[in-house]
Amino acid sequence: METRVLKGKPVADTIKNEIIQSVSRLKEKGITPGLAAVLVGDDPASQLYVGMKTRTCEELGMHSEMVRLPGEASTDQLLDTVDRLNRDDRIDGILVQLPLPDQIDETLILNAVLPEKDVDGLHPVNVGRLVQGDFILAPCTPMGIMEMLKLEQIPIKGAEAVIVGRSNIVGKPMALLLLHQHATVTLCHSRTRDLASVCRRADILIAAVGRPALLTREYYKEGAVIIDVGTNRLTSKDTVIDLFGEDSPRVESFERRGSALVGDVHPRDPYGIAAAVTPVPGGVGPLTIAHLMKNTLLACEARRG
Helix, strand or coil: CCCCCCCCEHHHHHHHHHHHHHHHHEEEECCCCCEEEEECCHHHHHHHHHHHHHHHHHHHHCCCEEEEEEECCCCHHHHHHHHHHHHHHCCEEEEEEECCCCCCHHHHHHHCHHHHCCCCCCCCCHHHHHCCCCCCCHHHHHHHHHHHHHHHHCCCCCCEEEEEEECCCCHHEEEEEEECCCCEEEEEEECCCCCHHHCCCCCCECCCCCCCCCCCCHHHHCCCCEECCCCCCECCCCCCCCHHHHCHHHHHHHHHHHCEEEEEEECCCCCCCCCCCCCCCCCCHHHHHHHHHHHHHHHHHHHHH
C-alpha cells in the first residue's frame, strides 16, 4: 500500500489565508484582533515558541504583545499580569506559555484568564462548552488536526478512532471533537491493557503520549490514518541510526545539531501499512500555531460582535 504523507504546512497556509481575509474585513471596521503572550523565565524552547507565535500574529495583520516576567516571579505577580490583560480591550486572546516555574500555581493562573480570551481553550468554562458541543474556543492542536482531517477529506463519521494519551491539552479534547463528528472513540493511556490490539482497531490513530517511537508496526491496522502529535528530542546517535537508518538525512542533521526529533510513531514502520501518516517534524506542528491565530480571530469576533 502506498502511504500518503500529510504535511501540516499546506493546511496551516489555508487557515492563515482565511484569517488574513477576515482580519482585513475587521480592520475596515476599525478593529484589529490582538494576542498577548506571557512568558515567565528564560527557557530557550519557550522563548522560541512565543517568538514564533508573536511573529505569525504580526504576519497576519494582528496586534501582538509579549509580556516577560522573571523566572522567580510569584503566582501573585503573574495573576496581576493576567488581570491587566483581561481588562485591556486591545487584547482578544491571552496565551500563558507553559510550563510555568514550579513556584507558580498553574491551575490558578489558567483559570484566571477570562474564558472569552482563553485562546488555549483550557478554562473550565470552555472545557464545559466543548463537552456540550457548543463552543467557540477549543485547544489548538486538536482543532488543527480536525482541520487537517477535513481538508484532506479523511472520513470521520462512523470511523473508529483511537487516541493514545489523555492530556487536557490534546488527548481529552481530541476525543470530544471526534465524538462530535460521530466517530467511535477509544481514549488510551499508560494503564490500557494490550495497547497494540486496541490501536489495531483504529481507522484513525492519534499518538499523543510523549514517548519516542512507541507505536511500531504491530500497532497499525492496514489502511489506517496515523496522526503523530509527539515531538521527542533524541540525543543519542545510535538511537537516531536505529530509528531512521544509517543512510538517513536525519543522521547528518544530528551530527550538525547534536539532536534530532522523532514522534510517538516509529518514523519508518507506518509506510506500506497506513493509508496516510503525518511526519515529525512538519506534520501537526504548523497546525497548532495556525489554529492559535484562528482562535484569536474567533475570540475577537465573539467579543466585539
